[in-house]
Amino acid sequence: MKIRENVNISELSTMKIGGIARYVFEIEDTTEVFMIIPKMEEMGIKKYYFLGSGANTFATDDGFDGVIIVNKIQGIQKEDLGDKIRYTVGGGVDWDEFVDETVKNGLTGIECLAGIPGTVGAAPVQNIGAYGQEVKDSISKILALDMKKQQFVSLSREECDFSYRHSIFNSGLRGRYFIYAVEFILEKGEIQGELYRSLQTYLDENKISSRSPEVLAEAVREVRNSKLPIAGEEASSGSFFKNIYVKEDEIEELDKRGIPHHGTKINVAWLIEQSGLIGKTFHGFRVSEKAPLVLINDSAKSYEELKKAVQEISKVVEEKFGFKLEQEPNVIGVDND
Ligand SMILES: Cc1cc2nc3c(=O)[nH]c(=O)nc-3n(C[C@H](O)[C@H](O)[C@H](O)COP(=O)(O)OP(=O)(O)OC[C@H]3O[C@@H](n4cnc5c(N)ncnc54)[C@H](O)[C@@H]3O)c2cc1C
Structure with missing residues (x-):
């Protein structure tokens, strides 16, 4: 286990925001997971964040007076189950590298x-999701x-209580489980049924008729690159x-007001766009022209600036449409208190 002291959290975050963390533990191997709690006890550390x-x-500008436990555990194990494959994957494996491994094996x-x-x-x-898929549908075990019982556990999909951008790990039991590996079951074959509209449009425009996992993954990457900020750039x-979900009986009202929705899901990007916010900058944060749900940090250095930007953006949308915007990312030092 690598231990670092007084680490700038902004360097650990793609948003580049956050003060100093007292300690960082980098966990590189499953055997090191055993050492997390004893090491914290030995060093007198009470607070932690995964x-x-x-x-x-x-993180906030105050940083974090505890240890940030960073998952760097590698390793992809594979077991052929006939028409399916079971993968057990180290928690520190890069997500897109794992996707690549599965599509190259013809798995959907x-x-x-x-x-x-x-x-x-x-x-x-x-429960990451995009273009009509959610990871919950392929997970068999966590x-x-x-951290409470100080023992290794295996959680079934049902125990994780997955839903849209939600699980026990980011709600009621936040901070309780350090996920060191995830087990997936993936099927050989191709995706069935209708594809997400923008993905289908891309395939049509490029005259691509194949739905092989490899072709679709590449198409998704292309669509994403044209619409989302490229990570690292x-x-x-x-x-x-x-996105905001309303109750079934509120759908009629949305239609009357001309607010686009997909079932009970309101298109929040549209609300932001219609509020005239696209491309505008608030305290160093720009509302992305390509993807209105995304805030790009052009020049801000502090959480205080982010807080002000979010308050101002949310106020404009709420005053125009009456909907409260909800934040997706996690804040070290706030969410875990
Ligand atoms: C450009 C861009 C595009 C994105 N597109 C999408 C998208 O299309 N769909 C989508 O769903 N998300 C998207 N995201 C969000 C992000 O990619 C996902 O949330 C991703 O899962 C974050 O992974 P991470 O390792 O960086 O997590 P972190 O940001 O490091 O952690 C996220 C949360 O998980 C917890 N956590 C991390 N590791 C563990 C662990 N081992 N055990 C327990 N808890 C842990 C943390 O405490 C934190 O609460 C996007 C982000 C960016 C920057």
């Missing part, structure tokens, strides 16, 4: 999640260290605002 690659996380299930930045261990936390946390 981190992957920081693509959905930043996560091909539309290609190009999402982050680690495998963080994927279940907010292997974790239970612009500082962001991806979608900053979540």
